[in-house]
Amino acid sequence: MTPLHLIGEFFRNLTVAIPLGVVRLLFLALLIGLLVWVLRLPKAETTPPDGSGKPTENLKLWAGLALGAQILIYAFV
Amino acid sequence: MAGKLAIIDYVILAAYLIGTVALGLAIGRRIKTGKDFFLAGKSLPWWAVGMSLVATDIGGTDIIGVGGAAYSHGLAVGNFEWIGCVPAMIVGAFIFIPIFWRLGIYTIPEYMEKRFNVGTRSALAVTWLIFMACNLGIMLFASAKMMNVLFGWDETACVFLTAALVGVYTLAGGLAAVVYTDVLQCAVMIGGCLLALIIGINDLGGVGGMLESIREIEAAKDLPEGQMTDLILPADADTPFPWTGILFGLALILSPAYWIGNQAIVQRSLGAKSEFAAKASYIWGALLKNLIPVIVAVPGLIALAKFPELADGDKAFPTLVAELFPAGLRGLFLAAFIAALMSSVDSYLNASATIVTNDFYKRFFNPQASDTRLLTVGRIVTAVLLAWAIGFAFIIAKIEGMGIYAIFQTLMAFFQGPALALILTGLLWQRANGKGAFLGFIGGVCFSIALYALSQEGVQKALGMQPLFKVPAPFLFYSIWAFVVSLALIAIVSLATPPESDEKLKNVVWHFKKGATE
Numbered sequence: 001m002t003p004l005h006l007i008g009e010f011f012r013n014l015t016v017a018i019p020l021g022v023v024r025l026l027f028l029a030l031l032i033g034l035l036v037w038v039l040r041l042p043k044a045e046t047t048p049p050d051g052s053g054k055p056t057e058n059l060k061l062w063a064g065l066a067l068g069a070q071i072l073i074y075a076f077v
Numbered sequence: 078m079a080g081k082l083a084i085i086d087y088v089i090l091a092a093y094l095i096g097t098v099a100l101g102l103a104i105g106r107r108i109k110t111g112k113d114f115f116l117a118g119k120s121l122p123w124w125a126v127g128m129s130l131v132a133t134d135i136g137g138t139d140i141i142g143v144g145g146a147a148y149s150h151g152l153a154v155g156n157f158e159w160i161g162c163v164p165a166m167i168v169g170a171f172i173f174i175p176i177f178w179r180l181g182i183y184t185i186p187e188y189m190e191k192r193f194n195v196g197t198r199s200a201l202a203v204t205w206l207i208f209m210a211c212n213l214g215i216m217l218f219a220s221a222k223m224m225n226v227l228f229g230w231d232e233t234a235c236v237f238l239t240a241a242l243v244g245v246y247t248l249a250g251g252l253a254a255v256v257y258t259d260v261l262q263c264a265v266m267i268g269g270c271l272l273a274l275i276i277g278i279n280d281l282g283g284v285g286g287m288l289e290s291i292r293e294i295e296a297a298k299d300l301p302e303g304q305m306t307d308l309i310l311p312a313d314a315d316t317p318f319p320w321t322g323i324l325f326g327l328a329l330i331l332s333p334a335y336w337i338g339n340q341a342i343v344q345r346s347l348g349a350k351s352e353f354a355a356k357a358s359y360i361w362g363a364l365l366k367n368l369i370p371v372i373v374a375v376p377g378l379i380a381l382a383k384f385p386e387l388a389d390g391d392k393a394f395p396t397l398v399a400e401l402f403p404a405g406l407r408g409l410f411l412a413a414f415i416a417a418l419m420s421s422v423d424s425y426l427n428a429s430a431t432i433v434t435n436d437f438y439k440r441f442f443n444p445q446a447s448d449t450r451l452l453t454v455g456r457i458v459t460a461v462l463l464a465w466a467i468g469f470a471f472i473i474a475k476i477e478g479m480g481i482y483a484i485f486q487t488l489m490a491f492f493q494g495p496a497l498a499l500i501l502t503g504l505l506w507q508r509a510n511g512k513g514a515f516l517g518f519i520g521g522v523c524f525s526i527a528l529y530a531l532s533q534e535g536v537q538k539a540l541g542m543q544p545l546f547k548v549p550a551p552f553l554f555y556s557i558w559a560f561v562v563s564l565a566l567i568a569i570v571s572l573a574t575p576p577e578s579d580e581k582l583k584n585v586v587w588h589f590k591k592g593a594t595e
Contacts, residue, residue, distance in 0.1 A: 004531075004545055015312040015321045023320050024309055027160065030328065034164050038171070045171060048353040059360050063167050066363040070163050073367075077152070077308045 027074045035067040082228060086408030093412035094242060097261060097419065101246020101254040111451030114251030115183050115431045117348035121256055126354070127361030129259035129345045129420070131369070134162070135266060136216050136421030140373055140414055141223055144394035146317075147377025148387065151305035153318035154377075155370030156327060159308075162366045165332040170359035172587055173337040173504060174346050178355040180584065182347065183435045185340050185500075192503045192585045193577075194511035195440070200518055201499065202436040204492045205340055209429040210462060211488055213422060214469025220418045221470065224411075226395040236470045239418065244463045247423045248456050252348050255423040262416035263365075269413020270372035273394070276401050277379035290382035297385075305378065317551070326553030330560045331489065334497035341421075341428035426466070430459040490552040491529065494560030495521030502567050504587050513571030521563030525555045 038060055046059040055061060108114050146154040182188050186205065190198035221235035246254045281287045291305050304310065312321045336342060336359075349355035380393035383400070387393060398410045434455045439446050446454070495518045502509035502517075530536055532545055546554050583589050 002542060005543060008545055012312065018312075020309060020311060020320070023324075027309065027320075027324065030324075031160075031164065034167060038167060041171060045175075046356075048351075059170070059357060062357075062360045062364060063170070066163055066167065066360065066367060069364075069367040070159060073159060074308065077306075 024074065028071060031067055031071045031074060035064060035071070038063045038067065082407055082411075083404035085405040086411065089405065089408035090412050090415070093265060093416065097258050097416075098242060098246050100261060101250050101258050104254040104257055105246065105249025105251075108250055108253065108452065110448035111434070111455060112448055113253065114452050114455045115427075115435065116344075117251070117253035117256060119348055120350050121253070121345065121348045121354070121358075122350060123354040123357035123361060125256050125260050126345045126349050126358030127365065128263040129256040129424070130166075130342060130358060130362035131365045132259040132263035132266060132417070132420035133341060133345070133424040134366075134421075135369060135373065135417050136219070140266075140270065140417050141219055141391050141394055143370075143373045144377035144380065144397075145390035145392070147374040148381045148393035149390035150316050150318060151307070151310075152370070152374055152378060153308055153310050153316060153323070155374040156308055156318060156323045158366055158369040158373070160323065161327045161332045162336065162369075163363045164328060165336040166359045166363040166366065168333065169337040170356045170363075173500070174343070174355050174359055175352050176504060176585070176587060177343060178347060178349065178352050183344075184432055185338055185343060186432065186436045188585070189499065189503065189514070190440075192582075193499075193509075193514040197499065197511060197514045197518060198436060198440075200515060201496060202432050204496070204522065206429055206432050208488055208492065209341060209425045209432075210465055211469060213425050213429070213462065213466035214473050216418060216422050216425070217466055217470035218473040220415065221474075222391065223395055223414055226392055226399070232474065233471075236467055239415070239422065240463055240467050243419050243422045243426065244460070247426050248459050251455065252344065252427055255427050256345055256348065258423065259420045262420040265409075265416040266413045266420070267365075267368070267372065269410045269416070270376065272406060272413075273376045273398060273402075273410060274372050274379070276406070277376055277383070277397060280401055281379060281382055287379060287382050291378060294381060294385050305381070317553075322551070322553030322557075326490075326557045330494050330497055330556050331553065334493035334500070334556075335489070338493070338496045338500045340432055341424045344428050344431060345424070422466075426459055426462055429462050430455050433458045433462075487529065487552045487555075490555040490559070491525045492522045492559075494525060494556040494558070495519075495563035498560055498563035498567055502564070502571075503585070507582055507586050507590065508571055508576055509567055510571045510574055510577050512574045513567040513569070516570050517563045517565075517567030520566045521559045524562045525559035528555050528558060 041060065043058070046063075047053075047057055051057045110118075112118055143154050143157065177185075177188060180188065180191065182191070184202070186198040186202035189201050217236045217239055218232075220239045221232035224230045224235040225232050246258060278284060278287060281290065288306065292302060295302055295305055301314075304314065304316070309320045309323075310316050310318055312319045346355040346358050349358055376397055377390075377393050380387070380397040384393070384396055387396060398407060402410055434451055438454050438458075439451060443450070498521060499514055499518050503514065528545065531540075531542070532551060537544060545551075579591050583591075
């Protein structure tokens with residue numbers, strides 16, 4: 001066994017020991033964390049500079065929808 | 078199979094092909110300068126760019142390859158379109174794409190020179206060019222394989238036909254032709270694949286019927302129940318898609334590297350009419366991406382339920398279409414497949430021509446070249462790359478034993494991890510400098526190639542060593558480790574050498590802080 005094998009074996013054993021339920025939570029945490037970050041972005045970064053102020057022009061809405069779909073998919077599939 | 082296409086199928090297919098080429102040529106009449114050719118004159122609307130992003134990403138390799146991977150390994154391949162796309166597209170939309178658009182760059186390597194140095198720019202440009210040029214050949218080969226299964230057409234003729242169709246409008250219209258034909262192709266592709274899904278599910282008696290058949294097959298093959306339909310698979314599962322590879326390799330490395338660092342992808346947002354349009358295009362693309370695994374991967378499972386004894390997973394989707402679709406709809410599906418293929422080939426063709434013209438010709442041979450001259454050079458380079466792609470397609474045809482998707486992913490894994498390390502440190506860490514970037518990138522690529530070599534059976538036998546990875550085709554793990562090694566090298570060398578000046582950094586990093594590197 002080379003050092004590469006030992007390193008690989010260490011990480012493999014570590015990750016195999018994590019229950020799949022916890023792994024699913026990891027996936028969901030990544031998606032939910034990203035959703036929270038998007039929702040907290042300043043308005044200037046998510047709306048057009050010459051926009052009319054309509055909610056549908058705010059990219060937070062659409063990014064939130066895309067991430068929301070992902071959260072549902074990884075929660076149930 | 079060859080006798081299963083009716084006249085109506087050919088009519089539908091011909092109408093689609095003529096329409097696409099005509100649209101591309103019409104747009105080509107308005108192309109007058111290099112900026113028109115490479116960036117569509119920065120005139121593209123968000124909805125067109127977004128659809129083009131999706132169409133470019135879903136190529137013939139994906140329809141055949143993802144369907145084939147789902148047939149062989151289950152729905153976990155859908156991760157590549159879900160967590161492997163959506164998060165990275167959203168982060169890209171709000172952090173990376175706005176900076177690239179504001180800088181007015183034509184290529185990602187061009188950004189690397191502004192941020193680091195010409196060495197880093199050139200190293201990245203060379204690796205992207207090699208990858209994209211090889212990928213062009215792979216995509217042409219994939220189309221030939223599909224058309225051979227459905228029509229019984231000669232594979233050589235198919236390679237030449239596809240190259241000719243794509244070449245005509247890409248040569249004429251550059252990025253604008255590519256994007257607007259991609260819009261048409263995206264609609265046809267989604268429509269055709271949706272049809273495969275609906276017809277297939279209906280044939281199996283609904284989703285429940287499909288799942289019942291899948292469970293029986295899992296039992297017959299002695300697989301854990303759910304392995305063919307779960308997205309999250311155990312780290313030690315006998316699959317190329319264990320969760321560790323999906324999360325650490327795909328979601329956190331390959332996906333961001335692709336959506337914020339792949340020239341063929343990012344270039345369309347650089348042609349957007351405004352910074353907001355560039356951002357919105359990525360969000361729109363992310364929304365569409367939610368649909369893709371449903372219409373591309375699930376048909377692979379349908380094919381498994383219907384035809385469980387296929388020897389080659391890549392024949393799953395074509396067999397499904399050939400056996401289940403009535404006349405007329407086969408033509409529509411074939412148009413969808415060719416649309417997917419053409420939308421990727423044209424993007425990679427235009428992107429690689431942009432890199433050659435901008436990062437090599439203009440940068441090293443003729444910095445004073447006029448915009449008109451660059452247009453001419455761009456078109457010549459496009460033609461040369463097309464010829465190369467045809468030749469490489471025939472080389473790929475001789476490689477046996479690997480699925481198309483695995484070949485494509487392995488190539489990407491060699492350098493996507495190091496490329497991502499460059500982009501992340503470049504935009505997010507002011508202390509990263511040119512020496513660190515160059516050595517980190519080269520070191521990372523060499524490391525991933527070494528891992529690949531050490532994973533080959535022949536090499537392992539010769540060295541008397543056990544396999545490094547316990548999954549088949551461990552391309553996701555090459556990218557993880559190459560990324561880690563690159564990041565470490567960039568950090569160590571940057572910290573050991575002087576920082577870049579504030580003057581150089583102020584417009585090229587996210588949330589620049591004056592004096593932060595002193």
